[in-house]
Amino acid sequence: MTVATALTLMGCQQTLQVESVLGAQRRGPPLTYTNPLPISTERGRIETCADPDIIRGQTPGDTDWYLYCTTDPHSGNDRDASGNLIFHPISMARSRDLVNWTYVGDALPDKPAWVRPDAGLWAPDVEYLNGRYHLYYTASETVAGGSAIGVATSDSPLGPWTDAGAPVVEPHPAPCCPDSRRWTFDPAVIQDDRGQKWIYYGSYFGGISVRRLSDDGLRSDPATQVQVASANRYEASNVFRHDGYYYLFVSSSDCCRGPLTGYSVFVGRSVEPGGPFLDRDGVDLNATYVGGTPVISMNGNRWVGPGHNAVFTDAAGQDWTVYHAIDRADPYLAEPGGINQRPALLDPLDWVDGWPTVRGGLWASDEPLPAPAAQAGDRDRTRTPKLRVDVPGKLLGAYSDEFTAPGLSPSWSWVRPPVAGMVNVENGALRFDTQNAELFEDRDDASVLLRPAPQGDYVVETRLTLNLPPEGCCFNYSQAGLVVYGDDDRYVKLAQVSIFETRQLEFGKEVAAGAPGFPRYGNTVLSAGAPTIWLRLARRLDGAEEQYTASSSRDGQHWTRGGTWTHALGGSARIGLVSLGGAGFTARFDYLRVYDLKQNHDLK
Structure with a gap:
């Protein structure tokens, strides 16, 4: 036997042993999860992960999953030596199984020069474009004045991130008011079948618009801007392709009123990225009597204000949505009326007659459920429940x-x-x-x-x-x-x-x-x-x-x-x-x- 043959056989044996272990794990008790998602740190669990976004590793050999949260303290006890809350500029976490998460650092510890020092960095959206990871985010205030969308890039989903040096969507007026500063919040980026990249953004003051992105994903074209959802109704856009349609998920109402938060997710769909986006009844999300088919709202359990979602597909082809919500019995990180505690929740996204709804319409879960199929070979054990009303x-x-x-x-x-x-x-x-x-x-x-x-x-x-x-x-x-x-x-x-x-x-x-x-x-x-x-x-x-x-x-x-x-x-x-x-x-x-x-x- 040659050395090369021996090494080959040893490699095969090790591979078989690893596959045997993985198979044994899959044949063990099925993995379950219970909301909210646990995110561990050296100092304990992260209690809030607002505006969550999830992406799977895109480079060869990386099959982990990555979670990103808006800027917030990790808990009410997350304080510096002076007792001040510590704000983490876009927390990042990693998981092998989509259930157990570990905090691995902050994406943007140093604000870009064009962002005002006291600004918040919100609503991350991470995409893999042109062989690199792109982190799109909201800058609540810029040096020039007004909010904007920024972008940073990296070879790794965990950074280090290099900012583009200028907004990808600049501060600009709301359509209603020429001298105003629109709420340029909540980016969502997609690439269509022709390779054209698009960025959706906006919030209540100004509504939601879409623009074409440059090939490198770092600049948008204001001349291509199209309004896709009415002002004073929606924010937090997320776009997902399904059966030939672009589905625009948007959130409505106040995100942050503690136990009385009524934030909820709605959807419209279009055959084109630029809309129009119509709901199940054919009503435009731009109409005066604003359209929008409910995807998730409160269902009477402890969770209120479910919203600002992102949709992804697991390794077995099942669609899921990650979103934040508030426990009405435990709504704040620290003092009442302060920072709302908005942990990340996860639930299956089902398609009923062509329209998405969380858990077949049962909405936010508060009991153990089958975990997603996080890795190749994991089975899809979700079942669409029968909705009774x-x-x-x-x-x-x-x-x-x-x-x-x-x-x-x-x-x-x-x-x-x-x-x-x-x-x-x-x-x-x-x-x-x-x-x-x-x-x-x-x-x-x-x-x-x-x-x-x-x-x-x-x-x-x-x-x-x-x-x-x-x-x-x-x-x-x-x-x-x-x-x-x-x-x-x-x-x-x-x-x-x-x-x-x-x-x-x-x-x-x-x-x-x-x-x-x-x-x-x-x-x-x-x-x-x-x-x-x-x-x-x-x-x-x-x-x-x-x-x-x-x-x-x-x-x-x-x-x-x-x-x-x-x-x-x-x-x-x-x-x-x-x-x-x-x-x-x-x-x-x-x-x-x-x-x-x-x-x-x-x-x-």
Whole structure:
């Protein structure tokens, strides 16, 4: 036997031994995970990883996975010798199995010269382009003034990173306002089938746009800029290719209101990178009544505010999304009202009739689930669950009103009766003019029309027409809709509302004043509204908690579920109608119908 043959046989034997060990590991107890993802450091676990992004190693032999987080302290105890919180400029972590992560350093410890020294570095997006890793990030303030998108490159997913020396997307005005500074936030980069690179960016002030990128990925062309999502609705873009479409994932509402955070992810799709991006109902994400099909929102468990997601595919071909969320029982890193604790969560992304939804519509998980297939040979053990939702059962006539009588029935009562002529029953509907009044925190001067609610589980529904202008700004925050009312400081409200140039469906929750620093009002939003819209609130008892789930329909037949707020309104809570936020408009309610809750039916 020659030396070369012996070495070859020894190499084969070692390979077989390694494969045998890996096979034994795969044949052992299947790996599971439970949210949030654990990220270990020498000083303990990282408790927050907002705006997360994941990429797999792209060079030969590197099959590890890499996780990047927005700039934040790692925990409430992450402090320097003076007791000040330490901010890590884009934390990086590595994992072999996509479950157990180890912190390996900060990507940009020294800010580039064009970034203001006190700026934040947010929302990383790491792409492998032209044989190098590109780290795109938000600079919240530049030396020149305004926010911008930067980019740094490296041969390794862990750096060292070399900044390009100038923004890839420069500070510039919002489309609405020539002398403004747009929120140039949250980059997302893709390369299409023709090799053209694109960068998506933007936030509430200015909306979301896309531009063409240069071949090297370091510069964008302002002349190619196209608006793809409305201002004052979306941020945190992420684009993913699936079955011939570009899917634009975007987040909406306030990311950071502690236990009342209603941040949620929506999606639209297009056959071209430049849009238009339409939702499942064919509504444009640029429309006045803004489109967007829900991907994930609150589901009633401990997680609220799930958002700013990134989508990736594991080694077995299953799609996943990583995102941040807030534990409503543990929402802050340190003092109440300070930095929100937003750990990274991971869940399977399922495709139902061509549309993405997290866990088949069950949304954020809080129990052990099969882990992703992180390495070649790992099996896909995920299963799309069957989504069952609450729908109306038997009509409860004693609690309902078709508004066919000459006036309001005695079952109705007012909190603060309106002025004469503001409300009337006419032509088979209740007319309720919007008021220059509010039901918001310490301003409680709006008239609220209420009637008793059934005990136990129920669904309340109405058909609403609100004559907001079809285009234009600003009619903030004129609105009308449903309310389940405990008192002025304890309620949930589902309303069609004007927000700057948009018309949206807002689902809000207010709580009584509590500990200093905690919020009192939070909101999420639903899919697209319309001048005439059907609204539902389903109330379900879950132990000591009440769960309220909002749904809407543009035709009264096909319903889209939104988020779930938990509350404690009690058995004396009443159901009713509101029309407030600014005078000058008229709401027409065709009926108020109450049903018992029919359990476990598919949402069509």
